[in-house]
Each structure stands twice: as structure tokens, then as C-alpha cells.
Amino acid sequence: MYLLEFGGEDDAFAACEAASAATGIRRIAPGLAVAGGLVPERVRGLAYTRRASDLLGRGDADLASARAVLEAASIDREGTVAVRATDVHGSSGVSTERAERELGQVLVDRGFAVDLDDPDHLLRVAFSEGVLAADSGTDALEHEERAEGEESAGERVSACALGWLAAESVRDFGTRAPTDKPFFQPGSMDPLLARAVANVAGARPGAAILDPMCGTGGVLVEAGLVGADVIGTDAQAKMAAGAQENLGHFLERDEPSPTGVSRGSWHVGRGDATQLPLADDAVDGVVFDAPYGRQSKIETHRLEDLVSGALAEAHRVAPRAVVIADRSWHSEARAAGWEVAATFERRVHRSLTRYVMVLERRTA
Numbered sequence: 027m028y029l030l031e032f033g034g035e036d037d038a039f040a041a042c043e044a045a046s047a048a049t050g051i052r053r054i055a056p057g058l059a060v061a062g063g064l065v066p067e068r069v070r071g072l073a074y075t076r077r078a079s080d081l082l083g084r085g086d087a088d089l090a091s092a093r094a095v096l097e098a099a100s101i102d103r104e105g106t107v108a109v110r111a112t113d114v115h116g117s118s119g120v121s122t123e124r125a126e127r128e129l130g131q132v133l134v135d136r137g138f139a140v141d142l143d144d145p146d147h148l149l150r151v152a153f154s155e156g157v158l159a160a161d162s163g164t165d166a167l168e169h170e171e172r173a174e175g176e177e178s179a180g181e182r183v184s185a186c187a188l189g190w191l192a193a194e195s196v197r198d199f200g201t202r203a204p205t206d207k208p209f210f211q212p213g214s215m216d217p218l219l220a221r222a223v224a225n226v227a228g229a230r231p232g233a234a235i236l237d238p239m240c241g242t243g244g245v246l247v248e249a250g251l252v253g254a255d256v257i258g259t260d261a262q263a264k265m266a267a268g269a270q271e272n273l274g275h276f277l278e279r280d281e282p283s284p285t286g287v288s289r290g291s292w293h294v295g296r297g298d299a300t301q302l303p304l305a306d307d308a309v310d311g312v313v314f315d316a317p318y319g320r321q322s323k324i325e326t327h328r329l330e331d332l333v334s335g336a337l338a339e340a341h342r343v344a345p346r347a348v349v350i351a352d353r354s355w356h357s358e359a360r361a362a363g364w365e366v367a368a369t370f371e372r373r374v375h376r377s378l379t380r381y382v383m384v385l386e387r388r389t390a
């Protein structure tokens with residue numbers, strides 16, 4: 027079992043993204059989840075998961091409970107250790123300094139030497155208390171069978187979880203702020219959200235990801251940095267040229283990406299999302315960020331027709347899609363043959379909520 031530590035405000039969305047790197051995910055407390063299986067290299071490319079650890083044990087959100095878990099755990103490791111504790115959103119009131127000191131002492135008593143600067147093994151200890159928020163969508167994760175005594179949404183929980191650090195995500199998103207890219211336009215997607223939706227769509231080495239309304243190429247850059255081969259179209263020549271500039275800048279480098287994989291190939295051209303120049307089933311996943319009426323110029327279509335047409339084309343070329351928009355397009359998605367697997371609402375600022383719809387091809 028693994029412990030996942032989420033970042034950000036929306037655990038259900040973080041869990042949905044983490045499913046691209048882990049299996050059998052169950053949220054156990056605000057900011058925390060456990061998973062049955064894990065691909066550590068993929069954790070490096072997650073936006074809303076900070077760390078994954080080999081779970082040692084779980085208890086309540088207090089130091090005595092954490093001590094008891096650590097004293098009872100079987101530890102099959104050798105070498106030096108250090109302890110890092112966190113109190114998720116300051117919810118439990120546990121002193122993390124004291125937790126690190128006391129739990130470090132438990133490890134010393136068990137024969138380990140401490141090395142705070144460069145330990146062979148880092149023990150993560152997370153405390154969290156609060157209500158396990160219900161998912162905002164029809165998230166498949168919620169429908170998993172739960173063993174007796176396990177947490178369910180809406181329940182008040184108090185948890186500590188201890189685990190040996192196995193993988194951390196690379197926090198370099200600040201280096202790709204939209205305004206710092208070679209080509210910038212208002213409405214460009216924040217790289218954290220762009221990475222998350224790329225992952226949810228299936229971005230990984232060997233996968234092909236399409237953004238048919240790619241704008242400045244924000245999603246495609248993030249998909250390419252986790253190793254996917256990316257394809258983009260945009261109706262505006264200026265956007266297609268700008269996306270080419272950004273993709274060339276971030277993906278055309280010989281060295282591996284910061285997440286440790288080879289950067290994906292890229293192809294971007296001017297095109298209409300409702301008439302894609304691609305064969306059926308040409309890609310593994312589609313992501314698009316529909317125009318926001320006045321923000322983005324809509325070429326030749328009414329917004330409804332554009333979104334419906336793009337949904338139909340996405341359904342023709344891929345088994346999975348993620349659509350980001352300023353309203354929910356559920357009925358249009360269903361009419362195009364999609365099943366709405368999950369929907370998340372993300373508040374961008376006071377007057378703008380973005381809906382993230384995760385779509386899967388309906389199976390007959």
C-alpha cells in the first residue's frame with residue numbers, strides 16, 4: 027500500500043489525476059489517500075500529488091497514535107533515516123517539530139542512525155483531521171467497494187499515516203507561467219491545471235494527446251514534458267504559430283524533461299476542431315479548453331455548435347477526453363456518444379468557475 031499526499035484544494039480532482047500513476051486510490055482524510063499500486067516515475071509528473079510513500083501504518087491524528095504505529099511497525103530497511111512530519115492544512119494541531127523529534131527517537135531506539143541532511147530513508151508522517159469531502163462529480167473512485175470500517179465521503183475523520191518516501195512530484199511549474207512563455211495570450215491555462223488535465227487524458231511516454239483548440243499550447247507543453255507525443259490545432263493562424271513557438275521552446279531539447287522522461291514529439295497546425303484532419307482512433311486522449319465567449323475569438327461557429335462539433339470529433343479520434351469550459355456541457359457530451367465519468371468545478375477567480383469534464387467512450 028502507498029500513502030499519497032495531495033496538494034491544492036480539491037482532493038477529488040487530485041485523486042482523479044493520481045489515477046494516472048496509481049491504482050486502487052481511496053481518500054482517507056483531507057489531503058491524504060492510500061493506493062494499492064504505484065508507478066513511482068509517473069508520480070514525478072503529477073500536478074496535485076506532492077508525494078507517494080510506502081505505507082507503514084495508519085492511526086489517529088495525534089502523536090501518541092503515530093508513536094504506537096511506528097513502534098509496532100515491522101521495518102525491513104537499513105541505513106540512515108530522517109522524519110518529516112506535516113499537519114495537513116493545520117487541521118490536527120499536532121506540533122510537527124515535536125512529532126519529528128519523538129518519532130526520530132523511536133527510530134533511534136530501534137537501532138537506526140539519523141541523518142537529517144542526506145538520509146537513506148525518509149519517513150513521512152502526515153496528520154489530518156476534518157470531513158472527507160464528497161466528490162463533485164460521479165467519480166468512479168467513489169463507487170469502489172469499501173471494506174468495513176473504511177472512511178466514506180461526508181464522514182468526520184482523524185488520521186495519521188506513516189510511510190517511507192517513494193517518489194515526489196517535480197515542482198517546476200513556476201518556470202512555465204503563461205506570461206513567461208515565448209508566446210503569451212490572455213486566457214492561457216495555468217501549467218498546474220494543464221498538467222493535471224493532460225495526465226487525466228492519459229499523457230505518458232508512448233501516448234498521443236491532441237488539443238484541437240490548443241491556443242498557446244499550454245496543455246500540450248505539459249503533456250509533452252511527461253513524455254506524450256502531442257498534436258495541436260487552432261483555428262487562428264496566430265495561435266497555431268504561437269503554440270509552435272512555445273512547443274519548440276519547451277520540447278525541443280535533447281536532455282530529458284525535469285520529470286526524467288524523453289520529451290514527446292509535437293505537431294501543430296491551423297485547423298478546425300469540428301473537422302479534424304485525423305483518422306478514427308488516431309490518438310489516446312483529447313483535451314480542450316473551450317473558448318470563453320468574449321475571451322477567445324470563435325472562428326466561424328456559434329459556441330454551442332463549436333463545442334458539440336468538437337466533442338463529436340474528439341469521440342471519433344480518441345476513447346477519452348477532458349473538456350474544460352466555463353459551463354457544463356453534459357448533454358452535448360452525451361449526445362456526442364460520451365459517458366461523463368466525472369465533473370469537477372474549479373474556481374479560477376470570483377467570477378469564473380471552470381468545469382472539468384472527464385469523458386469516456388460509452389461502451390455498448
Ligand SMILES: C[S@@+](CC[C@H](N)C(=O)[O-])C[C@H]1O[C@@H](n2cnc3c(N)ncnc32)[C@H](O)[C@@H]1O
Binds near residue numbers: 241242243262322
Ligand atoms: C480558451 S482558448 C485555449 C487556451 C489554451 N488552452 C491555452 O492554454 O492557451 C480556446 C482556443 O480555441 C480556438 N478556437 C476557436 N474556434 C476554434 C475552432 N473551430 N477550431 C479550433 N480552434 C478554435 C481559439 O482560437 C482559442 O485559441
